[in-house]
Amino acid sequence: xxxxxxxxxxxxxxxxxxxxxxxxxxxxxxxxxxxxxxxxxxxxxxxxxxxxxxxxxxxxxxxxxxxxxxxxxxxxxxxxxxxxxxxxxxxxxxxxxxxxxxxxxxxxxxxxxxxxxxxxxxxxxxxxxxxxxxxxxxxxxxxxxxxxxxxxxxxxxxxxxxxxxxxxxxxxxxxxxxxxxxxxxxxxxxxxxxxxxxxxxxxxxxxxxxxxxxxxxxxxxxxxxxxxxxxxxxxxxxxxxxxxxxxxxxxxxxxxxxxxxxxxxxxxxxxxxxxxxxxxxxxxxxxxxxxxxxxxxxxxxxxxxxxxxxxxxxxxxxxxxxxxxxxxxxxxxxxxxxxxxxxxxxxxxxxxxxxxxxxxxxxxxxxxxxxxxxxxxxxxxxxxxxxxxxxxxxxxxxxxxxxxxxxxxxxxxxxxxxxxxxxxxxxxxxxxxxxxxxxxxxxxxxxxxxxxxxxxxxxxxxxxxxxxxxxxxxxxxxxxxxxxxxxxxxxxxxxxxxxxxxxxxxxxxxxxxxxx
Amino acid sequence: xxxxxxxxxxxxxxxxxxxxxxxxxxxxxxxxxxxxxxxxxxxxxxxxxxxxxxxxxxxxxxxxxxxxxxxxxxxxxxxxxxxxxxxxxxxxxxxxxxxxxxxxxxxxxxxxxxxxxxxxxxxxxxxxxxxxxxxxxxxxxxxxxxxxxxxxxxxxxxxxxxxxxxxxxxxxxxxxxxxxxxxxxxxxxxxxxxxxxxxxxxxxxxxxxxxxxxxxxxxxxxxxxxxxxxxxxxxxxxxxxxxxxxxxxxxxxxxxxxxxxxxxxxxxxxxxxxxxxxxxxxxxxxxxxxxxxxxxxxxxxxxxxxxxxxxxxxxxxxxxxxxxxx
Numbered sequence: 001x002x003x004x005x006x007x008x009x010x011x012x013x014x015x016x017x018x019x020x021x022x023x024x025x026x027x028x029x030x031x032x033x034x035x036x037x038x039x040x041x042x043x044x045x046x047x048x049x050x051x052x053x054x055x056x057x058x059x060x061x062x063x064x065x066x067x068x069x070x071x072x073x074x075x076x077x078x079x080x081x082x083x084x085x086x087x088x089x090x091x092x093x094x095x096x097x098x099x100x101x102x103x104x105x106x107x108x109x110x111x112x113x114x115x116x117x118x119x120x121x122x123x124x125x126x127x128x129x130x131x132x133x134x135x136x137x138x139x140x141x142x143x144x145x146x147x148x149x150x151x152x153x154x155x156x157x158x159x160x161x162x163x164x165x166x167x168x169x170x171x172x173x174x175x176x177x178x179x180x181x182x183x184x185x186x187x188x189x190x191x192x193x194x195x196x197x198x199x200x201x202x203x204x205x206x207x208x209x210x211x212x213x214x215x216x217x218x219x220x221x222x223x224x225x226x227x228x229x230x231x232x233x234x235x236x237x238x239x240x241x242x243x244x245x246x247x248x249x250x251x252x253x254x255x256x257x258x259x260x261x262x263x264x265x266x267x268x269x270x271x272x273x274x275x276x277x278x279x280x281x282x283x284x285x286x287x288x289x290x291x292x293x294x295x296x297x298x299x300x301x302x303x304x305x306x307x308x309x310x311x312x313x314x315x316x317x318x319x320x321x322x323x324x325x326x327x328x329x330x331x332x333x334x335x336x337x338x339x340x341x342x343x344x345x346x347x348x349x350x351x352x353x354x355x356x357x358x359x360x361x362x363x364x365x366x367x368x369x370x371x372x373x374x375x376x377x378x379x380x381x382x383x384x385x386x387x388x389x390x391x392x393x394x395x396x397x398x399x400x401x402x403x404x405x406x407x408x409x410x411x412x413x414x415x416x417x418x419x420x421x422x423x424x425x426x427x428x429x430x431x432x433x434x435x436x437x438x439x440x441x442x443x444x445x446x447x448x449x450x451x452x453x454x455x456x457x458x459x460x461x462x463x464x465x466x467x468x469x470x471x472x473x474x475x476x477x478x479x480x481x482x483x484x485x486x487x488x489x490x491x492x493x494x495x496x497x498x499x500x501x502x503x504x505x506x507x508x509x510x511x512x513x514x515x516x
Numbered sequence: 517x518x519x520x521x522x523x524x525x526x527x528x529x530x531x532x533x534x535x536x537x538x539x540x541x542x543x544x545x546x547x548x549x550x551x552x553x554x555x556x557x558x559x560x561x562x563x564x565x566x567x568x569x570x571x572x573x574x575x576x577x578x579x580x581x582x583x584x585x586x587x588x589x590x591x592x593x594x595x596x597x598x599x600x601x602x603x604x605x606x607x608x609x610x611x612x613x614x615x616x617x618x619x620x621x622x623x624x625x626x627x628x629x630x631x632x633x634x635x636x637x638x639x640x641x642x643x644x645x646x647x648x649x650x651x652x653x654x655x656x657x658x659x660x661x662x663x664x665x666x667x668x669x670x671x672x673x674x675x676x677x678x679x680x681x682x683x684x685x686x687x688x689x690x691x692x693x694x695x696x697x698x699x700x701x702x703x704x705x706x707x708x709x710x711x712x713x714x715x716x717x718x719x720x721x722x723x724x725x726x727x728x729x730x731x732x733x734x735x736x737x738x739x740x741x742x743x744x745x746x747x748x749x750x751x752x753x754x755x756x757x758x759x760x761x762x763x764x765x766x767x768x769x770x771x772x773x774x775x776x777x778x779x780x781x782x783x784x785x786x787x788x789x790x791x792x793x794x795x796x797x798x799x800x801x802x803x804x805x806x807x808x809x810x811x812x813x814x815x816x817x818x819x820x821x822x823x824x825x826x827x828x829x830x831x832x833x834x835x836x837x838x839x840x841x842x
Contacts, residue, residue, distance in 0.1 A: 346730035363721035365788040385709040
């Protein structure tokens with residue numbers, strides 16, 4: 001008798017251990033290649049129940065590729081995925097949901113004109129006896145869900161009228177209602193205010209208590225310490241390390257994220273700065289940015305730092321005429337100008353390399369030649385028609401100068417790698433000889449080699465007397481490239497720093513304001 | 517620099533041939549259909565019949581070329597069919613009812629026709645109404661105007677000289693065919709070699725990127741609707757002249773053929789991709805098929821079914837080629 005009892009005890013113990021060890025999710029040797037880039041290289045990753053596991057890395061390190069594989073958006077080339085110990089072959093996003101994976105993306109997948117209840121149960125509305133939707137039951141269930149999350153949201157209004165935080169909660173509630181056990185949060189705090197972040201963290205703790213595992217992606221490294229148990233650092237598609245959060249410091253994480261080589265890849269700044277080219281005075285756009293003034297001189301590189309939603313992109317888009325500002329003045333070489341559309345901005349020599357190269361920078365259905373010469377067609381006109389010969393010659397010059405790797409200038413830009421595509425976007429401004437170049441996240445989504453080339457190019461351009469503005473989320477980049485850095489927070493300039501005399505911490509301090 | 521994917525241009529001759537064929541599927545389809553018809557229909561393979569086909573498709577081709585620019589820019593012009601009816605009765609009526617001289621009636625017709633495009637363009641660009649809805653509305657409204665003006669009856673009894681545009685010859689070649697060839701050439705040069713033409717491709721390919729490159733996208737979009745209705749008007753005059761009457765219903769079913777020709781020619785419905793040559797070939801295919809069906813005395817009801825199948829096939833090709841292009 002005794003022995004059997006003991007045996008049972010042992011069994012229980014064993015079971016408990018198994019429970020402890022039970023991994024919600026495990027990835028082994030995941031590799032994924034895109035044309036031109038190895039996005040993931042033999043990546044291992046795991047997630048325990050009740051754990052929050054941070055996934056950090058630079059842009060392009062492979063974070064989003066990894067979570068997209070888990071969420072079924074991409075399929076890995078090689079490697080295995082285990083969910084609760086079972087090997088799975090995730091077919092698509094729907095299948096991933098069935099397996100208990102919920103992805104809360106940075107951009108919400110809500111239908112703005114439907115209300116909270118409809119959005120939570122989107123695609124899974126319960127039918128009543130006559131095939132009608134059982135709204136009463138759904139409403140009750142949705143309310144219960146929100147109660148369990150300790151949030152109060154009016155579920156009867158269209159979600160477009162909710163705040164960003166509330167939308168996020170709706171999105172989370174949807175995931176919970178699907179019985180998800182693995183949650184993926186992609187930059188959940190990017191759009192939130194301080195208080196809302198605190199409440200989100202409370203909610204995440206609640207989820208953890210329920211035994212849900214969370215994969216947490218964030219650029220704000222300070223954030224992951226209070227909420228996460230472990231952190232995995234990715235760089236260039238490889239896992240650099242996984243550590244318990246209390247055994248690692250922010251500096252160590254940063255070092256692992258960047259590697260040592262990046263700092264060396266910044267060439268020396270252009271020492272000779274010329275005359276003032278651009279002056280912006282008290283530029284305001286209601287609800288977006290306010291009272292912004294700065295100057296930019298020949299050969300100077302000005303950085304603009306700030307969190308997502310600080311108004312950086314909107315500011316430069318207003319200078320370029322893509323958006324309209326409400327108040328303020330813009331001077332170019334001392335003359336006041338009214339910029340109402342991109343074509344006027346371009347005529348003053350301003351150029352914008354937008355952050356969304358696929359949708360705003362390139363025309364995918366056209367060739368390298370057509371994408372580059374697009375800005376100078378009028379100048380290529382002889383009599384009524386475009387001089388093809390001159391066009392080809394000029395385009396080839398640019399392709400050679402920027403080292404754009406393409407089969408020929410008649411290749412469609414869609415077939416090029418990210419870095420080469422970005423060079424094509426830059427190429428069309430160099431061919432037009434623009435002298436104020438605005439780069440919005442110039443190295444987003446391009447690999448490290450191409451990044452280095454871009455740093456060289458920006459440096460060379462400043463040495464040739466171009467005035468340059470660089471927006472970047474990657475502070476390392478701003479510090480390596482710029483002469484001055486303008487820090488924006490909530491649409492206002494909170495600091496103007498001399499790059500020589502500042503560091504990442506100071507910039508971050510200003511950018512986050514008083515966060516924690 | 518990490519590995520960059522590079523499509524190496526093939527030096528292999530076989531590969532080059534394959535590529536040429538891949539880029540010219542529609543031309544092969546035309547050749548195939550012509551060969552089939554020539555093989556099985558004795559009356560098909562005569563010079564008279566060939567010229568006949570060309571004359572029959574000339575108006576359609578001219579109109580389809582106008583539509584081509586609209587589709588290329590990412591829009592659509594549903595009002596083309598009604599415009600054909602309207603311009604026909606207008607030109608005929610001006611001469612018959614009002615007794616206008618030929619030239620004045622033609623010029624006024626061209627101006628009024630182009631004005632329709634201007635209205636479409638303004639509504640779409642500045643009213644920000646979707647092209648489909650805008651041109652659906654003008655299509656219906658113009659049809660009403662055509663009926664009102666003509667009193668619902670065909671107008672005939674135009675002065676001599678008018679029949680030249682549909683029935684006349686230049687150096688033994690039917691005038692409509694000459695006009696078609698000239699229009700196609702001008703359209704080709706305009707779309708491939710002029711700044712505005714290139715801008716139409718860019719706007720259709722990616723409007724917001726085009727705007728950020730300094731292209732005045734609104735101007736371009738406005739222009740394509742004017743081009744479309746101008747060429748539609750030219751085609752309408754050819755048609756009215758061929759039948760020597762202004763009929764308020766003549767354009768009723770033309771829209772299907774116009775769109776079929778454009779899509780069959782490889783123009784992407786989402787804009788940015790297309791070729792003038794393709795549209796001409798698309799129209800020729802329709803002409804050859806229609807001609808051979810008549811020669812084979814196929815029941816007209818069946819002819820409709822076959823046209824429907826061709827349109828579906830054209831859209832299918834459109835979807836397939838789009839998937840291939842990244």
